[in-house]
Amino acid sequence: xxxxxxxxxxxxxxxSPKSGGMWRYILVRFFLIIPTVIIVVTVxxxxxxxxxxxxxASLGGRLPPDQLAERIAAAGYxxxxxxxxxxxxxxxxxxxxxTTITDNRPVGVILLTYGSATLELAFxxxxxxxxxxxxxxxxxxAKRDRVPDAFLRMGAILFYATPIFFVAIVLKxxxxxxxxxxxxxxxxxxxxxxxxxxxxxxxxxxxxDAIRLGSPAxxxxxxxxxxxxxxxxxxxxxxxxxxxxxxxxIGTLGAQYVTSARSRGVNEYRLITKHAYRPALxxxxxxxxxxxxxxxxxxxLTEKSFEWKGIGFMLSEYIKARDFIAxxxxxxxxxxxxxxxxxxxxxxxxxxxxxxxx
Amino acid sequence: MxxxxxxxxxxxxxxxxxxxxxxxxxxxxPLLDRIPVISHFRQSxxxxxxxxxxxxxxxxxxxxxxxxxxxxxxxxWAQRSVDGQDFGTQQPPNPLNIWGTTVSGFDVYxxxxxxxxxxxxxxxxxxxxxxxxxxxxxxxxxxxxGWLDRILVVIADAIYALPSLLxxxxxxxxxxxxxxxxxxxxxxxxxxxxxxxxxxxxxxxxAEVVRVKAEPFVESARVIGVPTHxxxxxxxxxxxxxxxxxxxxxxxxxALLTLAGLGFLGFGIEATAAAEWGYDLGxxxxxxxxxxxxxxxPPGVAIVLVVLGITLVxxxxxxxxxxxxxxxxxxxxxx
Numbered sequence: 063x064x065x066x067x068x069x070x071x072x073x074x075x076x077x078s079p080k081s082g083g084m085w086r087y088i089l090v091r092f093f094l095i096i097p098t099v100i101i102v103v104t105v106x107x108x109x110x111x112x113x114x115x116x117x118x119a120s121l122g123g124r125l126p127p128d129q130l131a132e133r134i135a136a137a138g139y140x141x142x143x144x145x146x147x148x149x150x151x152x153x154x155x156x157x158x159x160x161t162t163i164t165d166n167r168p169v170g171v172i173l174l175t176y177g178s179a180t181l182e183l184a185f186x187x188x189x190x191x192x193x194x195x196x197x198x199x200x201x202x203x204a205k206r207d208r209v210p211d212a213f214l215r216m217g218a219i220l221f222y223a224t225p226i227f228f229v230a231i232v233l234k235x236x237x238x239x240x241x242x243x244x245x246x247x248x249x250x251x252x253x254x255x256x257x258x259x260x261x262x263x264x265x266x267x268x269x270x271d272a273i274r275l276g277s278p279a280x281x282x283x284x285x286x287x288x289x290x291x292x293x294x295x296x297x298x299x300x301x302x303x304x305x306x307x308x309x310x311x312i313g314t315l316g317a318q319y320v321t322s323a324r325s326r327g328v329n330e331y332r333l334i335t336k337h338a339y340r341p342a343l344x345x346x347x348x349x350x351x352x353x354x355x356x357x358x359x360x361x362x363l364t365e366k367s368f369e370w371k372g373i374g375f376m377l378s379e380y381i382k383a384r385d386f387i388a389x390x391x392x393x394x395x396x397x398x399x400x401x402x403x404x405x406x407x408x409x410x411x412x413x414x415x416x417x418x419x420x
Numbered sequence: 421m422x423x424x425x426x427x428x429x430x431x432x433x434x435x436x437x438x439x440x441x442x443x444x445x446x447x448x449x450p451l452l453d454r455i456p457v458i459s460h461f462r463q464s465x466x467x468x469x470x471x472x473x474x475x476x477x478x479x480x481x482x483x484x485x486x487x488x489x490x491x492x493x494x495x496x497w498a499q500r501s502v503d504g505q506d507f508g509t510q511q512p513p514n515p516l517n518i519w520g521t522t523v524s525g526f527d528v529y530x531x532x533x534x535x536x537x538x539x540x541x542x543x544x545x546x547x548x549x550x551x552x553x554x555x556x557x558x559x560x561x562x563x564x565x566g567w568l569d570r571i572l573v574v575i576a577d578a579i580y581a582l583p584s585l586l587x588x589x590x591x592x593x594x595x596x597x598x599x600x601x602x603x604x605x606x607x608x609x610x611x612x613x614x615x616x617x618x619x620x621x622x623x624x625x626x627a628e629v630v631r632v633k634a635e636p637f638v639e640s641a642r643v644i645g646v647p648t649h650x651x652x653x654x655x656x657x658x659x660x661x662x663x664x665x666x667x668x669x670x671x672x673x674x675a676l677l678t679l680a681g682l683g684f685l686g687f688g689i690e691a692t693a694a695a696e697w698g699y700d701l702g703x704x705x706x707x708x709x710x711x712x713x714x715x716x717x718p719p720g721v722a723i724v725l726v727v728l729g730i731t732l733v734x735x736x737x738x739x740x741x742x743x744x745x746x747x748x749x750x751x752x753x754x755x
């Protein structure tokens with residue numbers, strides 16, 4: 063949708079559905095990812111090099127100048143920037159995102175090691191967002207411009223207005239520090255973490271590992287740790303979903319077929335949940351897909367607030383260490399993930415919407 | 421839900437009839453109805469007006485505090501003692517420091533007041549930069565089309581794929597190496613926010629321009645030989661800016677959230693150079709675990725109130741410009 067909506071004058075897709083069907087659409091849409099990746103790599107690469115070579119940025123002042131120069135030469139950062147750029151770009155297409163300066167790890171390995179934690183967090187957040195956002199959005203649409211709607215909309219705006227890390231801080235303060243119900247930070251207690259290390263071929267998703275381990279104590283510990291981070295990230299997204307569902311359902315509620323269904327005596331509950339909600343789903347799904355970018359931004363801040371050791375947490379650690387190669391690699395990787403998600407969302411939207419399918 | 425009397429709800433929407441005519445003959449509309457916020461206020465009723473007024477009050481309070489911080493704040497943002505008496509670090513609220521002190525021994529209340537100024541300048545710079553750049557690019561790209569248009573659209577879409585906070589991080593690295601004084605900090609943050617937002621303005625303006633340039637009046641202007649720059653500014657731009665007030669408010673609040681996010685991650689403005697709410701919140705995460713709430717709550721509430729105020733104004737304008745709330749409303753408005 064993002065790629066295509068602007069091409070036509072009134073939001074008509076670039077690839078006309080008539081000109082070759084679904085497969086052609088998928089193919090063209092897939093190849094549109096490539097310029098996106100190239101542009102992202104170019105922008106991020108040159109911007110991070112703007113201030114000088116990454117070794118000086120990271121270790122400057124801590125090493126004597128001759129050693130610094132030696133390291134710069136060894137890593138190839140004394141060559142022309144354009145050569146380094148082309149090398150990096152071709153590396154990205156082979157899956158090589160560079161090697162961190164501070165702990166000398168390939169960025170791809172960081173994704174594999176910590177990606178599962180971020181995925182797990184995003185999953186919890188999505189569940190919270192769907193479970194809270196969609197029903198409340200339907201209620202707000204049904205009671206439009208009346209008291210429940212006003213309250214829900216104010217709530218949604220309030221959640222949007224609150225920075226995610228402040229939500230995190232407040233939740234922590236109330237539920238962990240004052241009430242002592244939930245753990246302050248981390249993905250599991252030390253005991254559980256040790257227990258989970260015994261799992262063969264760990265998925266890295268603690269919940270799955272704990273279930274495979276078959277230990278109820280480990281499962282509840284993992285879930286207990288997930289409550290606050292999942293809520294913090296999920297409520298932000300829930301606010302957006304609420305507004306989205308409300309707007310779109312109000313739109314379809316005004317449609318003539320809804321009025322005619324109402325005149326046939328279909329009751330209001332069924333009218334909202336079936337007649338108005340189903341067709342409203344298409345724009346909702348598209349925009350939900352686009353929220354992935356926001357969810358990942360939010361994940362960085364949530365992970366830092368809760369010391370949830372995922373990609374976002376690592377990113378903030380590398381930022382602190384001024385390891386700009388790691389920062390550059392992680393950001394490019396995230397952008398590629400977002401680009402692919404948008405591609406999938408477009409394809410799903412095309413499959414759901416009959417106007418695109420044929 | 422099912423107990424409601426099934427009256428068609430779309431018809432009782434707040435839809436004052438008068439503004440529909442404004443688009444046709446702009447010259448005859450009184451001045452008051454042409455200024456965005458005021459005209460919206462005059463159209464509003466009931467709940468809608470309440471939301472708008474509440475938002476306006478919060479926003480005005482924010483601007484007043486920001487502009488007069490010097491006289492409102494009892495101390496400077498980086499002051500550790502007064503009259504030879506040290507504040508002490510992490511002190512709970514007391515008569516000397518009404519909201520307590522931070523881990524570095526700064527007065528929380530003063531830092532919150534001064535933080536409004538930093539936030540205000542950052543928002544104003546960011547919105548101004550992105551409006552001018554975004555409108556210019558959108559206008560040129562949409563009106564002339566061709567290869568420039570293609571390239572700009574692809575670039576804008578690619579930048580859109582980057583989560584805004586991550587892009588802002590990259591720009592903060594590029595502009596200031598990650599640390600900065602007050603003005604270079606504000607400048608780098610606002611430039612970072614600008615680059616994030618320009619694609620959004622660009623897309624909206626471009627779509628409108630593409631629509632408007634096909635209108636007969638543009639064609640007639642071209643036929644009678646009106647110079648291109650005049651067509652652009654007078655005929656096309658004037659008719660393409662209707663969604664700008666909404667985007668401005670959305671972006672103003674996003675600008676503040678991005679500034680705070682950068683500060684939270686330690687990428688903002690140095691604590692001694694200026695007060696910044698996000699930075700203070702970042703420092704307070706460690707305090708919270710030991711039950712120290714006064715360093716976290718005030719800057720956080722300040723952010724919430726300002727974003728809430730701006731967003732309420734934007735939401736109200738959005739709903740009022742489009743009473744029936746069709747899908748034209750930017751569904752991912754909070755993205």
